[in-house]
Amino acid sequence: MSGIVTATPHASPPVLAAYSYCEAVTGQQAGNFSYGIRLLPAAKRRAMSALYAFSRRVDDIGDGPLDAESKRLRLEDARTTLERIRAGEVDEDDTDPVAVALAHAVRRFPIPIGGLDELIDGVQMDVRGQTYETWEDLAGYCRCVAGAIGRLSLGVFGTVPGAREAARAPEYADTLGLALQLTNILRDLREDAEGGRTYLPAEDLAKFGCSAGFASPRPPAGADFTGLVQHEVRRARALFAEGTRLLPMLDRRSGACVAAMAGIYRRLLERIAEDPAAVLRGRVSLPGREKAFVAVRGLSGYDARSVHRQTARGRA
Incomplete structure (x- = not known):
């Protein structure tokens, strides 16, 4: 895997605003993670913040106060977001800033987005009390x-x-x-x-x-x-x-x-x-x-x- 990317989609103001939201989430909640990504250049830092913000959302579902069935449904919603990103259905006008930023990051870098499905699988193990x-x-x-x-x-x-x-x-x-x-x-x-x-x-x-x-x-x-x-x-x-x-x-x-x-x-x-x-x-x-x-x-x-x-x- 080289550091060369196949495309460099323009980051429009709505996309930059979505990234800013993800960076704010990362700065407030990432703890140890945030100390590392501060060292990255802007494009990579933004992409890592998008990955973190989505991962944080999934983790919070698993750790939250909802009952097991409600958590399962919320996790399926997160998986549907990934499916929409893979299908190219998330654009800059989407109302979910995390999805907007992550979709742009996936176009900008060769991110194996299936890893986020694995994360959801892992949190489902937590929900089941495995x-x-x-x-x-x-x-x-x-x-x-x-x-x-x-x-x-x-x-x-x-x-x-x-x-x-x-x-x-x-x-x-x-x-x-x-x-x-x-x-x-x-x-x-x-x-x-x-x-x-x-x-x-x-x-x-x-x-x-x-x-x-x-x-x-x-x-x-x-x-x-x-x-x-x-x-x-x-x-x-x-x-x-x-x-x-x-x-x-x-x-x-x-x-x-x-x-x-x-x-x-x-x-x-x-x-x-x-x-x-x-x-x-x-x-x-x-x-x-x-x-x-x-x-x-x-x-x-x-x-x-x-x-x-x-x-x-x-x-x-």
Whole structure:
């Protein structure tokens, strides 16, 4: 996948207004994601904001207060929007700014929009309350809700001409998405448990005596909770090590964007590794100034090298 696009449709004032709406949504809600995409040139930043705004809409349906049947119908509405975009039925006069921006982005960049159908599939798993017996089962879910986002983003980034292993770029983008999602799952362990959700594989929970769940700020009695978290941390480190092989395939600013996001999540993972029980006491996070520092380092290229060194050590 090269960074060259086949068409450059003109961004009319209504389209630019739709992009501005998506950028506002991204700035208000994207958290860690926003630190990376700020490093992109305008056209790529707008396209990434359109992808984020649509993904946020889908995630909010899954996390919202509606009953399961209402969520299912809303998710089908989102899928219909994708079908309309694929059919070329969304123009600048459409009343949905997210659809307008996403339709323009899909014409501007070779975005594999089917990845957003995968995201909807993943959120439908959440609505059904699906649980996962093995890591392979959980990885299938993570590929829907995060790996697909990596592959969609690669459609915006492109790869530099002559990049080694360029054919494997979608695989690496997918794997990096898994690393980020597993880090999210560890961070949100208590919050998800309070919402009735369990993501970690049942076989891992049983192995470490944690099948009782995490409704308390303390580990289950007799459980090796630290062992469980360290087990998942090692798995996430290996995924980071594999996924960050994508970085040399990207241009400087796209690479900086990915390095910033990977660097933020990798720091978050290491913070969890240092104090596993912290995830039961509340959500572990990084201060804004630290995220901004990682983003600046990503633009300089320094943090990309740092991510490579850290992930290589994690894989060793």
